[in-house]
Amino acid sequence: MRQYDLSPLYRSTVGFDRLFTLIDQMSGVEGTSQSYPPYNIERTGETAYRISVAVAGFAETDLSIETRENTLVIRGAKAPVEGSSGKTEVLYQGIAARAFERRFQLADHVQVTGAHLEHGLLHVALVREIPEAAKPRQIPIGAQGLKVVEVPKAAA
Incomplete structure (x- = not known):
């Protein structure tokens, strides 16, 4: 490259x-x-988005979501199983359960509005809300001239 x-x-x-x-x-x-875990980014409305991350095998307590300085960070780490009896032996493990950290750069004025875990997918809802001061506005052109305001001179 x-x-x-x-x-x-x-x-x-x-x-x-x-x-x-x-x-x-x-x-x-x-x-x-990064290729793990896989994810989708979808537009759900004109200013609404959703990030769906495949987190099969992770519980809500194993996941954390954090935003800081236009960066969304999703972390996952499996908590060790307490009291596992050791009666089962895993012959093949195809469902990954390794810890991960996935970062997404957010555009200005994009806010996370919520998240939920459903059928092994973590859905993070985002919305872009541009403040009124940053929105474009029309300036009317008047037929009258501009008013000139005189500034009084300071007395010396």
């Missing part, structure tokens, strides 16, 4: 640090992409 030097862009831009960090992360070493 090609490596790009983004340092000239750091010198001439302001406020795009997060974007450059994402590009650096995506252009990392090949073969380091």
